[in-house]
Amino acid sequence: MKLFESTRIPFLGKALDAYSLRNRVIAGNIANVETPGFVAKQVTFEEQLAGVMNGTSLAMAQTNERHLGPSAPGLPDASIVTPSPAGDPLASGVNGVDIETEMAELAKNQLRFKYAAKLLGEQFRGIQKSIRGTQ
Amino acid sequence: MKLDRIFGGLNISARGLSAQRMKMNAIAENIANAETTKTEKGGPYRRKQVVMSATDVPSFGAELVSAGMSLTRTDSHHMAGGDMEVTGGGTAPVVDAEAREDTSAGKRVYDPSHPDADADGYVMMPNVNVVTEMVDMISASRAYEANVVAIGATKTMARDSLEI
Numbered sequence: 001m002k003l004f005e006s007t008r009i010p011f012l013g014k015a016l017d018a019y020s021l022r023n024r025v026i027a028g029n030i031a032n033v034e035t036p037g038f039v040a041k042q043v044t045f046e047e048q049l050a051g052v053m054n055g056t057s058l059a060m061a062q063t064n065e066r067h068l069g070p071s072a073p074g075l076p077d078a079s080i081v082t083p084s085p086a087g088d089p090l091a092s093g094v095n096g097v098d099i100e101t102e103m104a105e106l107a108k109n110q111l112r113f114k115y116a117a118k119l120l121g122e123q124f125r126g127i128q129k130s131i132r133g134t135q
Numbered sequence: 136m137k138l139d140r141i142f143g144g145l146n147i148s149a150r151g152l153s154a155q156r157m158k159m160n161a162i163a164e165n166i167a168n169a170e171t172t173k174t175e176k177g178g179p180y181r182r183k184q185v186v187m188s189a190t191d192v193p194s195f196g197a198e199l200v201s202a203g204m205s206l207t208r209t210d211s212h213h214m215a216g217g218d219m220e221v222t223g224g225g226t227a228p229v230v231d232a233e234a235r236e237d238t239s240a241g242k243r244v245y246d247p248s249h250p251d252a253d254a255d256g257y258v259m260m261p262n263v264n265v266v267t268e269m270v271d272m273i274s275a276s277r278a279y280e281a282n283v284v285a286i287g288a289t290k291t292m293a294r295d296s297l298e299i
Contacts, residue, residue, distance in 0.1 A: 024144040031151025035187040117295040
Protein backbone atom coordinates (compact mmCIF):
# COMPACT_ATOMS: atom_id res chain seq x y z
CA MET A 1 0.00 0.00 0.00
CA LYS A 2 1.60 3.23 -1.11
CA LEU A 3 -0.93 5.41 0.69
CA PHE A 4 1.47 6.48 3.41
CA GLU A 5 4.74 6.25 1.49
CA SER A 6 3.90 9.17 -0.78
CA THR A 7 3.46 11.41 2.29
CA ARG A 8 5.92 12.66 4.83
CA ILE A 9 4.80 10.05 7.36
CA PRO A 10 7.85 7.73 6.99
CA PHE A 11 10.21 10.71 7.43
CA LEU A 12 8.35 11.95 10.49
CA GLY A 13 8.26 8.47 12.00
CA LYS A 14 12.03 8.19 11.64
CA ALA A 15 12.43 11.66 13.10
CA LEU A 16 10.28 10.76 16.13
CA ASP A 17 12.38 7.62 16.64
CA ALA A 18 15.55 9.69 16.47
CA TYR A 19 14.25 12.30 18.93
CA SER A 20 13.09 9.64 21.37
CA LEU A 21 16.53 8.00 21.21
CA ARG A 22 18.19 11.39 21.70
CA ASN A 23 15.96 12.05 24.70
CA ARG A 24 17.23 8.86 26.34
CA VAL A 25 20.85 9.70 25.56
CA ILE A 26 20.51 13.23 26.99
CA ALA A 27 18.76 11.82 30.09
CA GLY A 28 21.76 9.49 30.48
CA ASN A 29 24.21 12.38 30.12
CA ILE A 30 22.33 14.40 32.75
CA ALA A 31 22.10 11.45 35.14
CA ASN A 32 25.86 10.95 34.81
CA VAL A 33 26.77 14.61 35.33
CA GLU A 34 28.73 13.70 38.48
CA THR A 35 30.23 10.41 37.28
CA PRO A 36 34.01 10.70 37.10
CA GLY A 37 35.43 9.97 33.65
CA PHE A 38 32.06 9.80 31.90
CA VAL A 39 32.04 10.97 28.27
CA ALA A 40 28.80 12.55 27.04
CA LYS A 41 27.11 10.77 24.13
CA GLN A 42 25.32 12.34 21.19
CA VAL A 43 22.81 11.21 18.58
CA THR A 44 23.38 11.99 14.91
CA PHE A 45 20.36 11.98 12.66
CA GLU A 46 19.99 15.31 10.88
CA GLU A 47 23.37 15.00 9.10
CA GLN A 48 22.54 11.51 7.82
CA LEU A 49 19.08 12.61 6.73
CA ALA A 50 20.55 15.61 4.92
CA GLY A 51 23.07 13.28 3.27
CA VAL A 52 20.28 11.01 2.03
CA MET A 53 18.19 13.93 0.78
CA ASN A 54 21.14 15.46 -1.08
CA GLY A 55 21.96 12.06 -2.54
CA THR A 56 25.48 12.07 -1.10
CA SER A 57 24.86 9.17 1.23
CA LEU A 58 25.61 5.58 0.32
CA ALA A 59 22.59 3.73 -0.99
CA MET A 60 22.12 -0.04 -1.06
CA ALA A 61 21.55 -1.57 -4.46
CA GLN A 62 19.57 -4.75 -5.06
CA THR A 63 21.65 -6.65 -7.59
CA ASN A 64 19.78 -9.90 -7.06
CA GLU A 65 16.08 -10.40 -6.54
CA ARG A 66 16.87 -12.55 -3.49
CA HIS A 67 18.48 -9.60 -1.71
CA LEU A 68 16.63 -8.21 1.24
CA GLY A 69 15.63 -4.60 0.87
CA PRO A 70 16.73 -2.07 3.46
CA SER A 71 14.10 -1.78 6.18
CA ALA A 72 12.87 1.67 5.15
CA PRO A 73 14.41 2.44 1.77
CA GLY A 74 16.45 5.60 1.71
CA LEU A 75 15.75 6.70 5.27
CA PRO A 76 18.59 6.67 7.78
CA ASP A 77 18.38 5.44 11.35
CA ALA A 78 19.63 7.62 14.16
CA SER A 79 22.83 6.40 15.74
CA ILE A 80 24.65 7.14 18.98
CA VAL A 81 28.16 8.52 18.77
CA THR A 82 30.63 9.21 21.53
CA PRO A 83 32.61 12.19 20.32
CA SER A 84 36.04 12.91 21.69
CA PRO A 85 35.50 15.54 24.39
CA ALA A 86 35.87 18.83 22.57
CA GLY A 87 35.01 21.44 25.18
CA ASP A 88 36.22 21.82 28.73
CA PRO A 89 37.33 18.33 29.87
CA LEU A 90 36.17 19.17 33.38
CA ALA A 91 33.02 21.16 32.58
CA SER A 92 31.02 19.60 35.42
CA GLY A 93 33.92 19.39 37.86
CA VAL A 94 34.57 15.68 37.41
CA ASN A 95 33.87 15.06 33.72
CA GLY A 96 33.17 16.79 30.40
CA VAL A 97 29.34 16.85 30.65
CA ASP A 98 28.30 20.48 30.21
CA ILE A 99 24.97 20.65 32.06
CA GLU A 100 23.88 23.89 30.32
CA THR A 101 24.44 22.41 26.87
CA GLU A 102 22.62 19.23 27.84
CA MET A 103 19.62 21.12 29.26
CA ALA A 104 19.44 23.28 26.12
CA GLU A 105 19.64 20.17 23.92
CA LEU A 106 16.90 18.55 26.04
CA ALA A 107 14.61 21.55 25.55
CA LYS A 108 15.36 21.73 21.79
CA ASN A 109 14.79 18.02 21.39
CA GLN A 110 11.48 18.24 23.23
CA LEU A 111 10.27 21.01 20.91
CA ARG A 112 11.43 19.11 17.80
CA PHE A 113 9.54 16.06 19.01
CA LYS A 114 6.38 18.09 19.56
CA TYR A 115 6.75 19.68 16.12
CA ALA A 116 7.23 16.32 14.38
CA ALA A 117 4.34 14.79 16.35
CA LYS A 118 2.02 17.66 15.37
CA LEU A 119 3.06 17.42 11.71
CA LEU A 120 2.51 13.68 11.75
CA GLY A 121 -0.94 14.16 13.24
CA GLU A 122 -1.75 16.70 10.51
CA GLN A 123 -0.60 14.25 7.83
CA PHE A 124 -2.97 11.62 9.17
CA ARG A 125 -5.82 14.13 9.45
CA GLY A 126 -5.16 15.18 5.85
CA ILE A 127 -5.41 11.60 4.61
CA GLN A 128 -8.56 11.11 6.67
CA LYS A 129 -10.10 14.23 5.16
CA SER A 130 -9.36 13.11 1.62
CA ILE A 131 -10.95 9.73 2.37
CA ARG A 132 -14.10 11.22 3.86
CA GLY A 133 -14.45 13.98 1.32
CA THR A 134 -14.84 17.63 2.23
CA GLN A 135 -17.21 17.33 5.13
CA MET B 136 8.20 3.84 18.58
CA LYS B 137 8.36 1.40 21.41
CA LEU B 138 6.97 2.23 24.83
CA ASP B 139 10.04 0.84 26.59
CA ARG B 140 12.07 3.53 24.87
CA ILE B 141 10.00 6.25 26.49
CA PHE B 142 10.14 4.49 29.85
CA GLY B 143 13.85 3.92 29.27
CA GLY B 144 14.40 7.67 29.49
CA LEU B 145 12.32 7.83 32.66
CA ASN B 146 14.28 4.95 34.20
CA ILE B 147 17.63 6.56 33.43
CA SER B 148 16.53 9.84 35.01
CA ALA B 149 15.08 7.98 38.00
CA ARG B 150 18.41 6.26 38.58
CA GLY B 151 20.04 9.69 38.41
CA LEU B 152 17.56 11.00 41.00
CA SER B 153 18.17 8.12 43.39
CA ALA B 154 21.94 8.52 43.01
CA GLN B 155 21.69 12.21 43.91
CA ARG B 156 19.35 11.45 46.83
CA MET B 157 21.85 8.89 48.12
CA LYS B 158 24.50 11.58 47.93
CA MET B 159 22.23 14.00 49.83
CA ASN B 160 21.66 11.38 52.55
CA ALA B 161 25.40 10.83 52.92
CA ILE B 162 25.97 14.60 53.13
CA ALA B 163 23.25 14.97 55.78
CA GLU B 164 24.84 12.15 57.77
CA ASN B 165 28.27 13.78 57.48
CA ILE B 166 27.01 17.18 58.65
CA ALA B 167 25.05 15.62 61.52
CA ASN B 168 28.15 13.73 62.62
CA ALA B 169 30.64 16.54 62.09
CA GLU B 170 31.48 16.49 65.82
CA THR B 171 31.03 12.78 66.58
CA THR B 172 34.20 11.55 68.29
CA LYS B 173 33.02 8.08 69.25
CA THR B 174 31.35 5.48 67.04
CA GLU B 175 30.39 1.82 67.47
CA LYS B 176 33.59 0.81 65.73
CA GLY B 177 35.59 3.04 68.07
CA GLY B 178 37.41 6.15 66.97
CA PRO B 179 35.84 9.23 65.43
CA TYR B 180 33.16 9.24 62.72
CA ARG B 181 34.47 8.81 59.19
CA ARG B 182 33.06 10.86 56.35
CA LYS B 183 30.81 9.00 53.88
CA GLN B 184 31.51 9.66 50.24
CA VAL B 185 29.19 8.69 47.38
CA VAL B 186 31.01 7.63 44.23
CA MET B 187 29.10 7.39 40.96
CA SER B 188 29.87 5.17 38.04
CA ALA B 189 28.28 4.63 34.62
CA THR B 190 27.12 1.16 33.59
CA ASP B 191 26.06 0.30 30.08
CA VAL B 192 22.80 -1.57 29.96
CA PRO B 193 23.50 -4.49 27.62
CA SER B 194 21.27 -4.91 24.61
CA PHE B 195 18.87 -7.84 24.44
CA GLY B 196 21.09 -9.49 21.83
CA ALA B 197 24.16 -9.15 24.04
CA GLU B 198 22.19 -10.60 26.97
CA LEU B 199 21.24 -13.61 24.86
CA VAL B 200 24.83 -14.17 23.80
CA SER B 201 26.10 -13.83 27.37
CA ALA B 202 23.45 -16.32 28.50
CA GLY B 203 25.00 -18.82 26.10
CA MET B 204 22.41 -18.62 23.35
CA SER B 205 23.51 -18.39 19.79
CA LEU B 206 22.12 -18.88 16.32
CA THR B 207 23.26 -21.83 14.25
CA ARG B 208 23.32 -22.01 10.50
CA THR B 209 21.76 -25.29 9.50
CA ASP B 210 21.35 -24.32 5.88
CA SER B 211 23.62 -22.41 3.56
CA HIS B 212 20.78 -20.01 2.77
CA HIS B 213 20.51 -18.90 6.39
CA MET B 214 21.78 -15.48 7.27
CA ALA B 215 24.65 -15.28 9.72
CA GLY B 216 23.51 -14.40 13.23
CA GLY B 217 26.79 -12.82 14.22
CA ASP B 218 25.64 -9.32 14.86
CA MET B 219 22.12 -9.99 15.96
CA GLU B 220 20.71 -6.77 17.25
CA VAL B 221 17.32 -7.64 18.60
CA THR B 222 15.97 -4.61 20.37
CA GLY B 223 16.73 -1.64 22.54
CA GLY B 224 19.32 -1.51 25.28
CA GLY B 225 22.94 -0.53 25.01
CA THR B 226 22.12 3.12 24.50
CA ALA B 227 22.59 5.38 27.46
CA PRO B 228 24.69 4.29 30.41
CA VAL B 229 22.84 4.17 33.71
CA VAL B 230 24.37 5.83 36.74
CA ASP B 231 25.21 3.74 39.79
CA ALA B 232 26.00 5.27 43.17
CA GLU B 233 28.01 3.61 45.91
CA ALA B 234 28.78 4.95 49.41
CA ARG B 235 32.36 4.62 50.57
CA GLU B 236 34.19 5.72 53.67
CA ASP B 237 36.74 8.48 53.37
CA THR B 238 39.77 7.07 55.20
CA SER B 239 41.77 10.29 55.44
CA ALA B 240 42.74 11.33 58.96
CA GLY B 241 40.73 13.95 60.83
CA LYS B 242 42.01 16.87 62.84
CA ARG B 243 43.62 16.39 66.27
CA VAL B 244 42.21 18.96 68.68
CA TYR B 245 43.60 19.78 72.12
CA ASP B 246 40.75 19.49 74.62
CA PRO B 247 41.84 17.77 77.86
CA SER B 248 38.36 18.02 79.45
CA HIS B 249 36.80 15.97 76.62
CA PRO B 250 35.85 12.42 77.70
CA ASP B 251 37.45 10.98 74.54
CA ALA B 252 40.74 12.84 75.00
CA ASP B 253 43.89 10.70 74.96
CA ALA B 254 46.66 10.81 77.58
CA ASP B 255 48.13 14.00 76.05
CA GLY B 256 44.74 15.72 76.09
CA TYR B 257 44.13 15.50 72.32
CA VAL B 258 40.83 14.43 70.74
CA MET B 259 40.61 12.89 67.23
CA MET B 260 37.85 14.74 65.38
CA PRO B 261 35.92 13.36 62.36
CA ASN B 262 37.40 14.08 58.90
CA VAL B 263 34.29 16.08 57.95
CA ASN B 264 34.71 19.56 56.52
CA VAL B 265 31.30 21.23 56.81
CA VAL B 266 32.10 23.75 54.04
CA THR B 267 32.93 20.95 51.59
CA GLU B 268 29.72 19.18 52.56
CA MET B 269 27.66 22.34 51.95
CA VAL B 270 29.20 22.78 48.48
CA ASP B 271 28.55 19.11 47.67
CA MET B 272 24.99 19.54 48.90
CA ILE B 273 24.35 22.43 46.50
CA SER B 274 25.79 20.49 43.55
CA ALA B 275 23.75 17.38 44.44
CA SER B 276 20.60 19.47 44.74
CA ARG B 277 21.18 21.11 41.35
CA ALA B 278 21.93 17.76 39.70
CA TYR B 279 18.69 16.44 41.24
CA GLU B 280 16.78 19.35 39.70
CA ALA B 281 18.36 18.69 36.30
CA ASN B 282 17.15 15.08 36.45
CA VAL B 283 13.65 16.26 37.42
CA VAL B 284 13.60 18.51 34.32
CA ALA B 285 14.72 15.57 32.18
CA ILE B 286 11.84 13.47 33.56
CA GLY B 287 9.45 16.33 32.75
CA ALA B 288 10.75 16.45 29.17
CA THR B 289 10.35 12.70 28.73
CA LYS B 290 6.81 12.85 30.10
CA THR B 291 5.88 15.71 27.78
CA MET B 292 7.23 13.78 24.81
CA ALA B 293 5.24 10.70 25.78
CA ARG B 294 2.10 12.82 26.08
CA ASP B 295 2.78 14.49 22.71
CA SER B 296 3.13 11.14 21.03
CA LEU B 297 -0.26 10.12 22.42
CA GLU B 298 -1.80 13.16 20.74
CA ILE B 299 -0.72 12.17 17.21
